[in-house]
Amino acid sequence: MIRLAVVSGKGGTGKTMVTAALADVSAVPQVLADCDVDAANLSLLLDPRRISTEEFRGLAAARIDLERCRDCGICADHCRFGAIVRRDDAWTVEALHCEGCGVCTYVCPMGAVSMEPRVCGEIYVSGTEMGDLAHARLFPGSGNSGLLVTGVKKRALARSAGRDLLLADGPPGIGCPLIATVGGMDAVLVVTEPGVSALHDLERLVTVCRRFGVRIFVAINRFDLAEDICKRIEDYCGREGITVAGKIPFDPAVVAAVRGGWPVTRTDSSAAKALRALRDNLFSELGLP
Numbered sequence: 001m002i003r004l005a006v007v008s009g010k011g012g013t014g015k016t017m018v019t020a021a022l023a024d025v026s027a028v029p030q031v032l033a034d035c036d037v038d039a040a041n042l043s044l045l046l047d048p049r050r051i052s053t054e055e056f057r058g059l060a061a062a063r064i065d066l067e068r069c070r071d072c073g074i075c076a077d078h079c080r081f082g083a084i085v086r087r088d089d090a091w092t093v094e095a096l097h098c099e100g101c102g103v104c105t106y107v108c109p110m111g112a113v114s115m116e117p118r119v120c121g122e123i124y125v126s127g128t129e130m131g132d133l134a135h136a137r138l139f140p141g142s143g144n145s146g147l148l149v150t151g152v153k154k155r156a157l158a159r160s161a162g163r164d165l166l167l168a169d170g171p172p173g174i175g176c177p178l179i180a181t182v183g184g185m186d187a188v189l190v191v192t193e194p195g196v197s198a199l200h201d202l203e204r205l206v207t208v209c210r211r212f213g214v215r216i217f218v219a220i221n222r223f224d225l226a227e228d229i230c231k232r233i234e235d236y237c238g239r240e241g242i243t244v245a246g247k248i249p250f251d252p253a254v255v256a257a258v259r260g261g262w263p264v265t266r267t268d269s270s271a272a273k274a275l276r277a278l279r280d281n282l283f284s285e286l287g288l289p
Contacts, residue, residue: 001160001163001164001165001166002164002165002166002186002187002286002287002288003165003166003168003184003185003186003187004165004166004167004168004185004186004187004188004189004282004286005035005168005169005170005181005182005185005187005188005189005214006018006019006022006167006168006169006170006188006189006191007170007171007172007178007181007182007188007189007190007191007205007209008170008172008190008191008192008201008205009172009173009174009190009192009198009200009201009202009203009204009205010172010173010197010198010201011172011173012172012193013172013191013192013193013198013221014191014193014221014222014248014254015036015169015170015172015191016036016041016042016045016169017045017221017254017257017258017263017264018189018191018219018221018248018275018278019042019167019168019169020042020045020046020169020263020264021263021264021265021272021275021278021279022167022189022275022278022279022282023046023128023130023131023167023263024130024263024265024266025265025275025276025279026130026165026167026279026283026288027289028163028164028165028283028288028289029131029162029163029164029165030130030131030163030164030165030166030167031131031132031133031134031156031157031159031160031163031165031166031167032046032128032130032131032132032133032134032156032166032167032168032169033133033134033135033152033153033155033156033166033167033168033169034133034134034135034136034152034168034169035149035152035153035168035169035170035171035177035180035181036169036170036171036172036177037121037135037136037137037138037145037148037149037152037171037177038138038145038171038177039171040135040136040137040138042133042135042169043126043133043135044261045257045258045261045262045263046128046129046130046133046263047128047129047261047262048124048126048127048128048133048135049126049127049128050124050125050126051124051125051126051127051132052124052125053122053123053124054122054123054124055119055121055122055123056119056120056121056122056123056136056138056147056148056151057117057118057119057120058117058118058120058121058142058143058144058147058148059100059117059118059143059144060100060102060115060116060117060118061093061095061098061100061115061116061117061118062075062083062084062093062098062100062102062104062105062113062114062115062116063093063113063114063115063116064084064091064092064093064112064113065112065113065114066090066091066112068110068111068112069090069091069110069112070109070110070112071090071091072109072110073091074107074108074109075091075104075107075108075113076091078103078104078107079103079104080101080103081097081098081099081101082094082097083095083097083098083099084104095118096141100115102115118142119139120138120139120142120143120144120148121136121137121138121139121142121148122136122137123135123136123148123151123152123155124136124137125155125159131163132156132159134152134153134155134156134159135152136148136151136152145171145176145177146175146176146177146179146180147180149171149177149180149181150180153168153180153181153184156168164288164289165288168181168185170182170188173201173205174201174204174205174208178205178208179208182208182209182212182214183212185212185214186214186215186286187214187215187216187217187286188209188214188215188216188217189217189218189219189245189282190202190205190206190209190216190217190218190219191218191219191221192218192219192220192221192233193220193221193222193223193225194220194222194223194225194226194227194228194229194230194233195226195229196229198233199229199232199233199236202218202233202236203236206240206242215285215286216242217242217243217244217245217282217285218233218237218242218243218244218245219244219245219246219247219248219278220233220234220244220246220247220248221248222248222249222250223247223248223249224249224250225250230247243281243285245278245281245282245285246274246275246277246278246281246282247274248271248274248275248278249270249271249274251264251269251270251271253267253269253270253271253272254269254271
């Protein structure tokens, strides 16, 4: 099975649109994963049917046992994050402010403070016309998105028996969620656009991805909006030995498809034709039919 992640150096390049299009025209047995858990949008284009829901528990947060608490306030005095506050004449923990450092458990003379895992989101498995989809929701204000990405990938791999492709919609940037996404993958498709900042972020992303030994391909979205910068991107890829697997023109059909909630490859448009060509080039390089 080939494990392919679609990623981008910055947001707004069209990464999720490309992922949905590849899933729609892949023509091989596949399992899908939306690893952009901070802003999961792939399901909006795939019309999923929920199969299962699981709680995601991230790092622990403090909890005060009021029966053991003697109201001394030492825990609040030592909390650097202001997470322990006075409410209804008792000490309580503001979970959104708690960083899970555990200092309060150390300083409490009564042993009234404990650390407990907190629910930070949900992990879903859904069925789609293109294959099972593992995706998630991170609750507002919650962290540990890298751990949640790992959880999503585990659910996708658990349903990958007999599949030829694991296709993951990755997050933008080069942070922890990106690292969690790329780890264990065979290849990444970097979706970029003809902009100075996009080229800069492409260079940073390539540097990170090479640490994982994955094959790197590039797709240039809306390439015809600034062909001079598009040429700079192609020149950079040439110097780095990176294959430009496809170039997608600006096309209002893409906007219409996203608004309608379906992959643009279900339209007869210039973007759809370019995305099918991207699929052919990419799959040929990866040895997929």
